[in-house]
Amino acid sequence: MRMADFLEQKPLYYSEIDYTRMPRAYAFIKDKLTIPPLIHLVGTNGKGTTGRFIAQALFASGYSVGHYTSPHIRLFNERIWLNGSYVNDEQLEKAHKKLFALLTEEFRASLSYFEYTTLLAMIIFQGCDYVVLEAGLGGEHDATNVFEKTLSVITPIGIDHEDFLGQSIREIAGTKLRSVTNRAILGEQRFKEVYEVAAELQKDSELRFIDYKECLGEADIRLAEEISTQKELPHYLQENLLLAMAAFKKLGFKVKKKLFESQRLEGRMQRIKKNVWLDVGHNTLAAEAISHCFFPKSMNLVYNSYRDKEYRSILHLLAPIVKKVEIMPVENERMVAREELVSAIVDNGLKCSVFEGINEDENYLVFGSFSVAEAFVKFLDRLSTP
Secondary structure, three states, rough: HHHHHHHHHOOOOOOOOOOOOOOOOOHHHHHHHHOOOOEEEEEEOHHHHHHHHHHHHHHHOOOEEEOOOOOOOHHHHHEEEOOOEEOOHHHHHHHHHHHHHHOHHHHHHHOOOOHHHHHHOOOOOOOOOOOEOOOOOOOOHHHHHOOOOEEEEEEEOOOOEEEHHHOOHHHHHHHHHHOOOEEEEOOOOOOHHHHHHHHHHHHOOEEEEEHHHHHHHHHHHHOOOOOOHOOOOHHHHHHHHHHHHHHHHOOOOOOOOOHHOOOOOOOOEEEEEEEEEOOOOOOOHHHHHHHHHHOOOOEEEEEOOOOOOOOHHHHHHHHHHEEEEEOOOOOOOOEEHHHHHHHHHHHHHOEEEOOOOOOOOOEEEEEEEHHHHHHHHHHHHHHHOO
């Protein structure tokens, strides 16, 4: 069975997850795999861009590197980056056939979409010098956490996926930070509870949480500022760049400008037209960062939200930069009911309408998850198709 057909049978989202399934499946095929030195990205925001900065720097240094991230905007191939490019369909099919043959019928049927594709990526990354692996929902129970790590990198942690991770920052931080097995670079955190949990975890253990600032010198900071100016990176992406530089140095390498100048991951404060910015953020941390980034510019917000997200708080945070909200239609059963979203928009003192197209005289921010980004990008693709 072709990979696309096989994955289509698996639901993308689960109300409950069997946390024993991935460890059992990996244990079953572990002796058939050779796992390269692995950098594990854990956090709420910034995993994708921080990981890509690290992967690109390693690749530019002459190493064979794989980077696994999720989800995707246009094509599944975007999840698996190998030596500077997304994998092609032929590589995916070859890896799928190999993995399918290694697994029992039980594991083929029971592994989730994300669990299977995580193993698929590791099949493709055989022979790499390094792998940069982005966690999915969480930390200690995440499918990516079954592999031995060379270094953990902790991006900003906030409230998200409460049903799986915990109802407070302290609980969520504990779930994520317990994924660390030896040493971790700890990025800038918005909540003091993250630092408190890190201190508690390393108190009576061999764990080591290293503040990213400890790894950076003045020259590194100046270089990040120079690259950020050159690439028009907003402040929060500059912070991701600094965290990546710190991790790169902790791996034993020297930071050089040419190693970090490559194109960053798509969909992260990406200017896709002269008047359109696209960001796949979908939580309050992302909304707060983007509001600071654009203020006092006035934008039309192309938006929609999953019903389990804090869309009322997100709209409140974005309100200072929003001229009008244009609701992007998204076919997904997880989306909030239209009337509830409209109510939240109006309650935040904002005008709203259904998205119909782009006015070249207006500025637009497309925000609200990969599903919103995918719907918007497909809209642009239809416009450009003869």
